[in-house]
Amino acid sequence: MYGLEWIVLALLVCYIVAWVMAMQLIAKVAEHKGYRDITGKLWFIGFFGFAFTPAVIVSALPDKGAGSDTPTSEKIDAELAKYKELQEQGVITEEELQAKKDQLLKLV
Numbered sequence: 143m144y145g146l147e148w149i150v151l152a153l154l155v156c157y158i159v160a161w162v163m164a165m166q167l168i169a170k171v172a173e174h175k176g177y178r179d180i181t182g183k184l185w186f187i188g189f190f191g192f193a194f195t196p197a198v199i200v201s202a203l204p205d206k207g208a209g210s211d212t213p214t215s216e217k218i219d220a221e222l223a224k225y226k227e228l229q230e231q232g233v234i235t236e237e238e239l240q241a242k243k244d245q246l247l248k249l250v
Contacts, residue, residue, distance in 0.1 A: 164193040168200055176206030218246050 165188045169181040177200070184196040222243060229239040 161193050165196070168193065168196045172200045175203055177203060218249065221246055
């Protein structure tokens, strides 16, 4: 019986280590999505449930920073002004300026 107790203890330790690693990963994903304020709640839910419960919650959350990669009109205006100045200096041609305008306006 002495050997069985060690096996059970080893399995319990492995389960706890795996649970902590899973919860750390889930909290990291939540922070990456912009939900730094709920990581404590996720740990609480994971402690009284299974680690997959907070994982389901985090996977269902929308990414708060999803629209940050799209250029704003201010960025596009600044970029166009920069290329217009380059065209006036003779660095780029009128055709290159027009091509860049078309490319930037497609992003809007």
